[in-house]
Amino acid sequence: MEGLHHDINLDREEATSEGKEGSSDAENAQSSKAVAGNRPKFGGVGENDYSKEAANRELSTEEKIEFLDQMVRIRRFEERSLRAYQQGHIGGFLHLYIGQEAVAVGAVSCMTEEDHVITAYRDHGHAIAVGMEMDECMAELYGKKTGCSKGKGGSMHFFAPDKNFWGGHGIVGGQTPLGLGIAYAVKYKGAKGACLCFMGDGATNQGPFYESLNLAALWGLPVIYVIENNGYSMGTAEARHSAGEPLARRGDPFDVNWSVSHGHDLYEVRHNISEALRLAHEESKPSVLEIVTYRYRGHSVADPDQTYRSKEEIEEYKSNKDPINLFKDRLLAEGVIDEGAALEMDRKAKDEAEASAEFAQASPYPDPEELMQDVYWETDDPGGRTSEGTIFFESP
Amino acid sequence: MSAITYREALNQALCEEITLDDRVVLMGEEVAQFKGSYKVSEGMLEQFGAERVIDTPISEAAFSGLAVGAAMMGMRPVVEFMFWSFCYVAFDQIFNNAASVRYMSGGLINVPVVFRGPANGGTNVGATHSHTPENFAANTPGLKVVCPATPADAKGLLKSAIRDNDPVCIMENTILYNMEGEVPDNEDFLVPLGKANVLREGSDLSIIAHGKAVHTSLQVAQTLEEQYKVSAEVLDLRSIRPLDIEAILSSVKKTNRVLLVEENKPFCGVGAQVSFIIQDQAFDYLDAPIKRVSAIDAPQAYSKALESIQIPEHDRILAKAKELI
Ligand SMILES: Cc1ncc(C[n+]2csc(CCOP(=O)(O)OP(=O)(O)O)c2C)c(N)n1
Numbered sequence: 001m002e003g004l005h006h007d008i009n010l011d012r013e014e015a016t017s018e019g020k021e022g023s024s025d026a027e028n029a030q031s032s033k034a035v036a037g038n039r040p041k042f043g044g045v046g047e048n049d050y051s052k053e054a055a056n057r058e059l060s061t062e063e064k065i066e067f068l069d070q071m072v073r074i075r076r077f078e079e080r081s082l083r084a085y086q087q088g089h090i091g092g093f094l095h096l097y098i099g100q101e102a103v104a105v106g107a108v109s110c111m112t113e114e115d116h117v118i119t120a121y122r123d124h125g126h127a128i129a130v131g132m133e134m135d136e137c138m139a140e141l142y143g144k145k146t147g148c149s150k151g152k153g154g155s156m157h158f159f160a161p162d163k164n165f166w167g168g169h170g171i172v173g174g175q176t177p178l179g180l181g182i183a184y185a186v187k188y189k190g191a192k193g194a195c196l197c198f199m200g201d202g203a204t205n206q207g208p209f210y211e212s213l214n215l216a217a218l219w220g221l222p223v224i225y226v227i228e229n230n231g232y233s234m235g236t237a238e239a240r241h242s243a244g245e246p247l248a249r250r251g252d253p254f255d256v257n258w259s260v261s262h263g264h265d266l267y268e269v270r271h272n273i274s275e276a277l278r279l280a281h282e283e284s285k286p287s288v289l290e291i292v293t294y295r296y297r298g299h300s301v302a303d304p305d306q307t308y309r310s311k312e313e314i315e316e317y318k319s320n321k322d323p324i325n326l327f328k329d330r331l332l333a334e335g336v337i338d339e340g341a342a343l344e345m346d347r348k349a350k351d352e353a354e355a356s357a358e359f360a361q362a363s364p365y366p367d368p369e370e371l372m373q374d375v376y377w378e379t380d381d382p383g384g385r386t387s388e389g390t391i392f393f394e395s396p
Numbered sequence: 397m398s399a400i401t402y403r404e405a406l407n408q409a410l411c412e413e414i415t416l417d418d419r420v421v422l423m424g425e426e427v428a429q430f431k432g433s434y435k436v437s438e439g440m441l442e443q444f445g446a447e448r449v450i451d452t453p454i455s456e457a458a459f460s461g462l463a464v465g466a467a468m469m470g471m472r473p474v475v476e477f478m479f480w481s482f483c484y485v486a487f488d489q490i491f492n493n494a495a496s497v498r499y500m501s502g503g504l505i506n507v508p509v510v511f512r513g514p515a516n517g518g519t520n521v522g523a524t525h526s527h528t529p530e531n532f533a534a535n536t537p538g539l540k541v542v543c544p545a546t547p548a549d550a551k552g553l554l555k556s557a558i559r560d561n562d563p564v565c566i567m568e569n570t571i572l573y574n575m576e577g578e579v580p581d582n583e584d585f586l587v588p589l590g591k592a593n594v595l596r597e598g599s600d601l602s603i604i605a606h607g608k609a610v611h612t613s614l615q616v617a618q619t620l621e622e623q624y625k626v627s628a629e630v631l632d633l634r635s636i637r638p639l640d641i642e643a644i645l646s647s648v649k650k651t652n653r654v655l656l657v658e659e660n661k662p663f664c665g666v667g668a669q670v671s672f673i674i675q676d677q678a679f680d681y682l683d684a685p686i687k688r689v690s691a692i693d694a695p696q697a698y699s700k701a702l703e704s705i706q707i708p709e710h711d712r713i714l715a716k717a718k719e720l721i
């Protein structure tokens with residue numbers, strides 16, 4: 001489709017490091033130096049086999065099965081949520097992550113207990129990957145009291161600070177300074193962790209991202225900006241929204257390490273994320289990782305998905321680059337699971353998703369008084385109140 | 397007690413809280429080496445080091461958001477805006493993120509951040525540098541906002557704000573930075589948020605104000621006393637949200653006449669809310685319609701000739717007061 005060049009990008013990428021057509025030799029030398037100065041750290045791109053890389057070669061059978069299971073659970077959860085949306089149980093926006101699962105699962109699987117994660121509104125995958133339960137997530141979508149945010153956040157605003165998951169943020173690019181602050185706090189406290197800050201390709205055009213990159217580099221903050229490049233910012237393809245490619249190169253002027261890699265191969269994601277985590281942990285350095293991926297569904301459920309891409313394009317991804325199928329095939333080939341086990345895994349995920357919908361359905365809506373809860377710490381903890389006066393000016 | 401300036405009072409508050417709590421840091425443009433654009437952080441870099449007193453680039457969105465992220469993680473950052481007017485490029489971080497994260501997380505995450513700096517006109521710096529966004533902040537559930545008018549309040553409110561578990565916006569005033577006043581030296585001196593202060597007792601008229609307008613109101617009260625034998629009470633709101641409604645109502649019930657004075661712009665300004673509350677809860681006590689003097693409703697003018705008219709000054713307030721008596 002016109003304008004979708006993000007995937008082709010990846011293969012052309014190696015060529016750009018050799019210099020661009022029409023530029024002088026001196027420029028060529030410089031640009032290839034700049035790119036070479038940063039890129040190789042993160043390994044190559046292309047159809048490499050990442051199973052032998054350090055991040056992957058010692059994975060146990062249980063871990064591999066767990067990765068597949070998480071991806072399958074995310075997909076089944078979201079498919080079930082889509083049905084609930086169509087049935088009118090879920091309102092507002094519902095941005096599905098279907099097609100991108102290997103990015104969240106691969107990345108989160110590399111985190112240590114001291115690492116943190118924050119993302120945008122397309123957050124169900126990250127939420128389930130960090131270990132949030134389907135029940136609390138589905139109930140949140142239904143706007144129920146039992147939801148992870150008691151029905152006050154909705155699809156775009158899931159949080160689980162106990163799992164180092166800091167949301168779920170609805171403003172495009174708005175989470176990029178927050179991720180920076182999380183990394184700052186980690187460093188200030190002398191902890192070893194890092195913050196994975198996920199964002200979309202469209203979000204790279206928000207100013208606060210660049211302010212954040214500058215600060216991250218200047219102060220040596222362990223933040224990793226993961227650009228999940230699914231090719232589109234709503235209905236605007238990358239070539240129509242972004243000058244210069246690849247997007248990750250935008251880290252270059254700040255001397256931030258950057259790379260571009262595939263998001264359909266979970267091992268490749270793990271390889272790149274774990275390299276960036278190592279850099280953050282050991283050298284307290286930021287990174288920009290562009291991970292090329294694809295969403296199968298419309299931007300949100302409200303997007304009829306008819307104006308900006310072809311059915312063929314979607315089909316091409318589904319049949320050739322589906323992260324779940326690819327990883328399942330790999331595990332089948334490795335003999336880690338067999339077809340029966342894969343089917344059983346899928347059935348369980350469907351059942352779990354179904355049960356979460358039943359749970360959400362059966363859960364009560366929040367009471368009107370809950371409108372006024374969770375606004376201020378102080379009003380929720382009257383015993384600890386230090387201020388006086390009136391805080392609310394209209395209550396139910 | 398010692399007589400110190402509003403600026404020194406802020407400095408004392410910051411130094412005391414940074415000493416008491418290692419989660420507190422001060423960050424902003426020019427706060428460290430330059431000692432603050434208005435020298436509020438004088439001596440702090442030397443005393444606390446670059447880990448605690450942090451110079452930032454001109455990136456309000458990034459460092460405001462950074463502070464919110466750090467606050468979510470349990471720190472207590474104090475962000476200095478060179479002018480509150482510059483918060484507009486960081487609006488999303490303050491008005492979305494700081495204000496809403498607690499709510500959207502169902503109370504799982506607190507955001508104990510402080511945003512502070514001057515928010516005033518009157519210094520001939522034109523429209524872009526003269527905003528008074530206390531009404532924006534007060535209009536945003538999740539945020540608290542205070543406007544200290546005296547050195548003691550500057551210290552006591554800033555200390556309370558830093559200890560507060562919610563995001564607090566402190567709107568200071570460059571014209572007040574040099575003002576001297578008695579300020580308690582002790583480090584446990586606090587002024588609670590949400591508590592107004594009667595700065596002058598009176599029986600004929602209540603002048604309700606915040607920020608620098610409090611001082612202009614005091615001068616007008618003096619004139620009213622001397623030239624018109626009118627006893628005006630001056631109530632300094634100190635805090636906009638939370639708001640001391642009780643103090644407002646008890647003054648109104650005593651004097652039965654109200655003049656609201658603010659340097660905020662009029663439309664949906666602080667006075668509009670106060671006026672609503674008074675007519676709603678003390679209608680029967682009013683002997684006259686509520687009157688208001690606010691900044692003249694145009695972008696802030698540069699010229700001294702214009703700006704001195706634009707901000708409520710003695711004679712305009714007096715004229716309005718005379719309509720009430
Ligand atoms: C500041 C802001 N502008 C616009 C929007 C509306 N909006 C939501 S998502 C989106 C597209 C973002 O695309 P991208 O960053 O690529 O993320 P993706 O949706 O592909 O995951 C837009 C325009 C918004 N939420 N916030």
Ligand SMILES: [Mg+2]
Pocket residue numbers: 200201202228229230231232233234
């Ligand atoms: Mg996108």
